[in-house]
Amino acid sequence: MIELSGVSKVYQTGDVPVQALGEVNLAIAEGEFVALMGPSGSGKSTLLSIVGAMNPPTAGAVVVDNIRPYDLPTERQADFRYEYVGFIFQQYHLVPYLTVLGNVMLPMAIDPRPRSEKRRAACEMLERVGLGGKEKRLPSQLSGGEKARVAIARALVNQPPLLLADEPTGNLDSVTSERVLELLKELDQAGQTIVMVTHNLEAARYAGRVVRLRDGRVEGDSLEPAICRTMGVAG
């Protein structure tokens, strides 16, 4: 589903070029749950944003479902994100003035579907992430775990083929993290393709495949049993 060939990214910091990614080659099949791991500054989030058609690579090719998003005009890139990608941000980035339901319905704001249909889809998604009955709450009235669930519901409400999660459990305690990761695992088992950035070994345990990055390059690419054996984590 996703093919990255020779993808590089160089950021210009003043006069100094900083290489975030170098020659990354990666293929992710449909339905895979991939964890991108690595220390800070290894290029995990950059890679995620490149896959999500948010951040054009300096070099290399990105193909998602046989579409080269960076060859598309700007507005069509937006359409690509709308159709293919659901994002879960590290800070969740819920819109503070919208209720839980409003936040989940947000991606459908540009959708011509009738309001009732959008509402039904959002409510179903909230039920699925275990937030039924909390539709009218504002983000400020939610716990960290609930915010994460709203972010997951929002990312999935349009049923995108690809779910990109950037440190979804980074700000959560271990118990809440586990619940969120269980939810992602359930989604994966239902066929959802997920790419998750994490530096947490516990979180990576839930993924079927772990890609390790260091200094912008792929250092390791292992399937779940192998990495779990290496890390000594129960599968």
Added chain:
Amino acid sequence: MGLIDIVWNNLRRRKGKVFLLVLGLTIGVTTVVALQAITRTMRDDVGVKLDEFGANILVVPQSNSLSLSYGGMTVSSAAYDVGELTSLDMERIQTIPNAANISTIAPILLSAVQVKGQYVLVAGVDLEAELRMKKWWQLDGRAPQADGEALAGARVAELLGLSVGSQVPVGNRTFEIVATLAENGMQDDDMLFVDLNAAQNALNRFGTISLVEVSALCNACPIEEMIRQIQEAVPQARVTGLRQAVALRMETVDQLTRFAWALSAVVLVIGGLVVLTTMLGAVAERKQEIGIFRAMGFRRTHIMRVILAEAALVSLVGGLLGWLIGMVAATLLASRVAQTSVAVQWNPWLLLGAVGTALFLGVLSSLYPAVRAAQLDPNTALQAL
């Protein structure tokens, strides 16, 4: 959930900013509406005064002989007139293309008559038309009803010792004074007014007229064009416009109107800048949201629509409030400050103009912030947090 829900919810959340934005626009529109309403009322007021001014076109015979003064204009001496106007000329005046703009045609026969040893200027007039045109006349007595009745100017009455009931000989007939005119500082004070037909008969000047006063219906009448038409219809006459005083006031109003437009333009530019800076600030504050929207697949045009719709909503409220407050202010100020006698008209076009201007201003000033918001790179917007 649609884009309008995002607009509405954001406006509700940022009540303070929205209030300031509405306030800025309201002040701007209020100033413009009040200035426009007051100057428009002043213009209407001048129009009414112009109508009340009486005759605004004077038709007198062409003459090279001695002249006497009347109504601030120099007219031919009735005593030495070579050419005179007739009732036929009156009919010709009534046939000009702009005849519909004529409210009154008042023919006058002027003659110097000796009364009690003094020469008095006697005016034979259509008393009914004269009373209609000269709204400033204040009668001490009653209006003449029969052709043997006369009105005496204040100075004539004083110098000749005339009062209501006095008999005044004019030519071969005697007229009874039924009212004296209150002093008005004009030529009328020195004159005696009698019925035109009676004067023509008494003075043996059957069918002749010394001059004709023509009153046009409104201030917007094409006076210059009417003067030309009357001149064509009565070529042996000299046709003059009597508009100096009103023209002077109209010029003042025109200057004030130009000033009002200039001030309005300045106020609107300032209002536009307030909207521009506020919206730019709002866009900067909403970087995160815009980044999220773009990451979700909102197009640039969607972002622009959200920003411009917010500006339009705020402008609409500002325009309506500005119009309302501006009209109330104009109503209160017009009579006190501008001293107009005409009430401010609550013109629906001004409402449309105010709302339209506010919308145009708000949306135009928000265009640049909207473009900037739309061009925000989603990745940069989210990383900048």
